[in-house]
Amino acid sequence: MFQISIVNRTLTISDLELHRVVRAVNRQVADDFAPYWGFGGRLRVEGPAGESLDAQAARELRGDAILYLLDSATSADALGYHARTLRGIPYGFVYLDLCAKLGDAWSATLSHEALELIADPQCNLLVQGPHPRGPALPQVYHYFEVCDAVQSHLYDIDGVTVSNFVLPSYFAPDDASEGRRDFSGTNLRSFDVNPGGYIGFFDPNLAGGGGAATFFADARSEQRYAIKSRAASGQRDCPFGRVMRRAGTQATPQATPGTEAQMG
Template identity: 30%
Template sequence: MQPVAIIPFDVQVTPDTLSAVTSAIQIQLSRDFVPWGRPAVCGWFSSLEQMPRGCWPVLLKRDAKGVAGFHAPGSESDQRPPFAIVQYSDDSAWTVAASHEILEMLVDPRGDFFVKGPNPADPSEAVEFLVEVCDPCQGEAFCYQVDHNLWPCVSDFCLPGYYRIGASGAPYTIRRSVQTPFSTAFGGLITYRDSAHDWWQLSGGRIARANRDSILGNQSATAWNFRGRVDRCDKLYQGPPPVKSTSRYSAIRKLAGRSQKNIARALHAELERLEEAQKLSQHNRAKSSSKGS
């Protein structure tokens, strides 16, 4: 069972709030997420240094580069596990984003999971869809509470049948927000690449070409978490450095015997890279603004 943990990084969140959110996500994982066969336990810690080895952190930050959240693969070389960053807000939006990133990270921690399906532009042609289980139904209207009390909201997500994995047939999301495989609900999107390795996105019934460099950068197609690439389109922070392709869980097994302090250090270093990119982005914007005036 894979442990995941929500950790406030540069924000203050009360223990009661963290307990309520992680309890709601745990119910979602134990009750609703079972069809994916990714058992997990969700908790929280006050800092990275308190996080046990083998745990995948979800870090709450004041600034997640203009997106609700993103996740990135781990690295064996610097002992960094897969992790996610979620932008914290005073409203309930961050709880949905945390659920979103946890579910997607569990299904595809490396961000290189594709399935074949019909091209939305030409169903006679097969394309490769990126498996990001919350993106097609990520519209705000489809989040839900795990019971009928005042629990924090969690994200809707696609079931395996949406990607025609295993048993097919409806429902295709836990909230029944999508009516057919490889389609999107209002506010959702799905990313795919065609036989020519051109990238496209389907959203709201419209198909738009996606710039390859904005999604993949200049690195190998197996080196990055593609959701992070899509979310950070045209941003200066390019995600963690590329890592050698390995089996999905080999890095996690190797982490078990390594220093907890080193793991925290590696994650802190990656967050410092994000902060440097943010500062550079702000400097460039200010410079551009001064030139315009």
């Protein structure tokens, strides 16, 4: 079973509270995520090793991946949002100040990052599908993300706020209008995006290798993305994983009809 080590390096989250959140996310993975996707994982709280973290050494790792909780995204220790170390170990961060600025519950961010770390090694990174800007355009390759399209839709488990996620049917042709494409049933359609969310894609039809792009559901989702980009602007050598590798690509805000977003 894929295991993620959770390391608390904040000054504000108690270990008791962290264990409560981790139990809820573990229940989400086992009871909600795994039955649909056919694979899962488990989060395990580990104690910090040393006064500062070393993501390349990952001394706290007791599994296959590692997630750090930090008070600030400006920490000199911060290497990325979620990516891999030089040793090939997947890792990620939950920054409390960035969560507050985005209006997100840190537990939802932890849930989001954990689900994507679990999904990454199991799935194709690109899935062919319709162009987000219109069905008349040639098909593109969508990045395989399980939370981004519904990132503003949340739900509770045992009083803990966790992230909604898409189902495998999201990456299939939308030939059944009554079909469910995400766990919370928000009327999301295949390869579409809910209010507050965004999707990344690669257009192989563009010459010169400039085909990477991001499609935003609305101005709110574009603003959230910009906040994350600014948070990483002082760390050009260590950008925020896949999210920031796509920064600077052309994106088109467009309102998408559907269920109203539940903001964290």
